[in-house]
Amino acid sequence: MGSLRSKVIGPAGAHMIPEDDGPDGHQLTVVSDDGVVADGIAFTKITATLDINPIEDDDDDGAEDGVDDGRATWDSKLKFVLACIGSCVGLGNFWRFPYLCYKSGGGAFLIPYFLMLFVCGIPLLLMEMAIGQYTRRGPVGALLSLCPIFIGSAIGVVIICIIFCSYYNIIISWSIYYLTQSFRSALPWATQGLIETPSNCTANSSTQRYFDAVVLQKSDSIDDYGGMVWPLLGCVIVAWVIVYFSIWKSIRSSGLVVLVTATLPYVFILVFLVRAVTLEGAGVGLKYLFQPEWSRLLDVQVWVYAAAQNFNSIGIGFGSMITFSSYNKFSNNLLTDVWIIALVNAGTSLLAGIIVFSTMGNIAYELDCSITDIITQGPGLAFVAYPQALAKMPYPHFFAVLFFLLLIILGIDSQFATVEVIVTSLQDAFPTWIKKKLRRHEILAFLVCLFCFTLGLPNLFEGGIYYFHLVDYYSSAISLMYLAFFEVVAVVWCYGAERLSRNLREMTGKIPSLYFKYCWRYLSPSLILIITVMSWMDHKNLTYGQTLKGEDPSKALPYPTWAIALGWFIASLSIIPIPLCAVIMVYRAPGDTLWQKVKEASKPRVEECKKCGKSSHNPITPCHCHYVVTNCHEKVSPAVVSSVPRTSINPTTYVPPTGLLLAAQSELSSDEKNSSHDQLECELQQPSERQLQSEVPEKLDSPHPKL
Template sequence: MYYLVSSFSNELPWSSCQNNTWSTDRCWDYSEGKTPPNNSVPSTQEFFDRNVLQVTTGIEDMGSMRWDLFGYLCLAWILVYFCLWKGIKSSGKVVYVTATVPYLLIGAFLWRALSLEGSEMGLKFFFQPKWEQLLEAKVWVNAAAQNFNSIGIAFGSLIAFASYNPFNNGLIRDTILISLVDAVTCILAGMCVFATLGNLAYEQGTTVEEVVSNGPGLVFVAYPQALAKMPGSTVWAIIFFGMLLCLGIDSQFATVEVIVTSLKDGYHHLIERYLKRHEVLVLLICFVSFIFGIPNVMEGGFYYFTLIDYYTAAISLMYIAFFEVIAIVWIYGADRLARNVRDMTGSLPNVYIRVCWLVMAPCLIMAIWIFSMIDYTEPVYNNVSDGINYHYPRWAILLGWFFASLSLGVIPGFAIFEIIKAPGDTWVEKIRSSFKSRIDNCPCCQKSLDEKHEAHRLTDTVSTIV
């Protein structure tokens, strides 16, 4: 939102070092030459660090509140609230906009990116494999994390939204379609990114590797630098950051819907008694989430944000996904799950899908999670503007693991709780009984079968009468 609003100007504010309160002597205005001088800092980086974030020297110094970012944070949650306040019907209508408009913007941006000089350098870097890197565990961990984040695996959003589908919905078709659309979208977005980075490398007389950056640095440093070089830069900046806003809101309200659906399913009677209305529940969730987001928009908030992102992205998702697969496929049972699918779709899942359920998925997820633990290194924040690599203090590392434990600790905690209250005279009997599913038959499937039998009975009755 900050960058989108800043784009509505005759000249993009990050495109120059001149007459800016946030510029330093090291600021490099790339419009003056192709090759940056030694120890220089691009104007886009200084704009991001010193104007947008006004970043402090470390997480020990949180500084004061960035009130403009605080306002945008508040506005973001207001948008999320009004996307969800009327329930799944309102969010479904919003998705028609937030999920389709970005494709139009990606198409326009891809057309422009491919026409830039040097774009072929970026595309070559993007599509040319480096086979030797497949031997590195970190590559597989990052690839899995990308799939989990991109499709939404283990976030709960797929389960929450799927619960609103008709019982006989074609779930196999939907699964394949979502996977294919996601893959194509990732390729198109990757072409936009690397074609633009290729142009950036061409302008600076360097390689694509030198201008590639990870995380927010790509979106808020490298991309604005490329946008400022384009003819009609203001228009393209508005298109780009407008697209990011749509995608961000889309992902955010999908995540919030998980919390709303889970609370309504688990505490339906309490919510009806005390909160009365769906709108009040959504307002409460958005307000609490807004409060938890406030530390991120302080001057030292980016250190806090980086810490949360590092410890909750890949580590927690793999862990949660592994136990989801084990609980559903091995405890509830792959055979019963297959029969549920048959009741819904009319046919059993093929052998390949059942082998994936039982063996391939849990083994692959566990292997990737173990490798992510083996390759674990403590987070380091690269403060480019100050020219230092910031190492987090020990208490901050412990805080990061605390964030991770909020999701990691729930599973063993509830496992112990279930074992304690499970029937049995000995601990062995308790553990054995706790590993048995309490669901003998899916109630929805049984209801569907009863309806089918009733329909057949009525058909037979009518045939007899005729």
């Protein structure tokens, strides 16, 4: 507790009496000469002494940098970084990136991949994390604050997350099923009988038949949907229980979970890396991965693949980075976090590529066929090709348990990050209703998990694998790029790259370089647009049946018309909110003309002071330009004080009555600095309306810590 001696302007003929309010604090009362408490309109200078209690942080209650807005914060920076890494590093690193390397020129693909990472992936990752940390809101709340007219893109993100959660847990359920079977005396997929032909090494393998006939119990087509696959139902329930208890306490529970789920996979990866590179034939596989085909760099499609892989892997447009960052402290150094997360994700993809291609080289060596006949992507790699290699390794049960446990952990990390986006967005959009009706975060998390589980039930039937591919193709491949494009337009063009840069300076004390600004304004939106156009040009009708490379193309089954229509309907669910919400926001905006309404609907709800440049979202150094402070010491912040029980008031949330304002800043004398109580003298002058209008805009660069 410190003592504050300050010159203030109080009501005419009044005096301020600091009253002891017990050990917790003191109060300041403005009393006129006749003993009546004054609201204070006419002011005169008097002197008063005031004891000030420092505002204490309470992270458990969501206090952040001295400001308690009811939102929790990460216990440590490590938990936040691990949560982001766990969200980024997923199954796609293992079954998508290696295949793209093989398909797009081997080692030559690494050039466009890393180039796109630096000009598109990292800048957009910084953008998403910045708006989350700055607004302390999820995707919906953040876009509503920065550019309300594009709130539909954030709603589309939530819809995509709901769809994604409904089928992504199915992959985890497959992994759980395989994990349980790995404890049997003999690996069941190694005993189904193997039919080997020179041109087809894997399509008729025991692992392929085991996956189709035993795990999926696959029907002949999507028209023959069959019955429920009960073992998978039990596995998916287990998966949802794990996800629920990972997020049921929000970041308090997920922060503990990621300490294991984001670190343990790297122990497994190291084990598999050592084992894979020592297998016979591993060199042949690595040759396919790293030997460059330089001519492929002239293929535009290769560059599109590189950009798309960066988007999908980092999770641009999924909302998870915005959500996790919204639980950061306002002053967290985002620039360091962005580089760590992006480079760890890229490095993991490279390690996964080495493991996969070393293993595929071993399979080709064992079966005496070309690696081009067995390399594949998606579930075919994880549940067909790789189990085939595990069955031939020494100690196959040990490596099988490690592998499927690795898939489960990677899947759980990505899944609960996506569920957290949904839960956080609902809390930000309907805080009062949720607090009144549901009362507890745990109930909301349970209802979200239950809803997504119900939506995913069609994947658990005998024809569910057809539905799985349909939803995955139309929700991820079609919709995600549209949402990412409008998100970038909303933040960078409507809200403004310069304003975003100033926000980053408020949080980190550093201004982003021209490199980030140029990427935000031009390169990133252009690349997203190019990817979208190229995806349309490369669009083909969805088929199922040619699971692996080398399988007879005539077996590919075209989806019926009704299924294609269903796919486009699923894709439209996340796209329609963009124009629909824009129309609603424009209609509700004030203005006499359409253009005025559009301008108002596009205007940010984050206000910046024209004098000091600070915004209404800054909890550390809030704007106090509604009054003038002279002779201020930069180590003491302004305080807004009125006749309230405590003087350690939150200046960003408390609005005092007109006239009862106090700002206290000044140079401390040497005697005062050495005293047991911090004493400071400052002169406050309440400006007139004319003074405010004539004030020359200037920047207050010195930060003002909390009292």
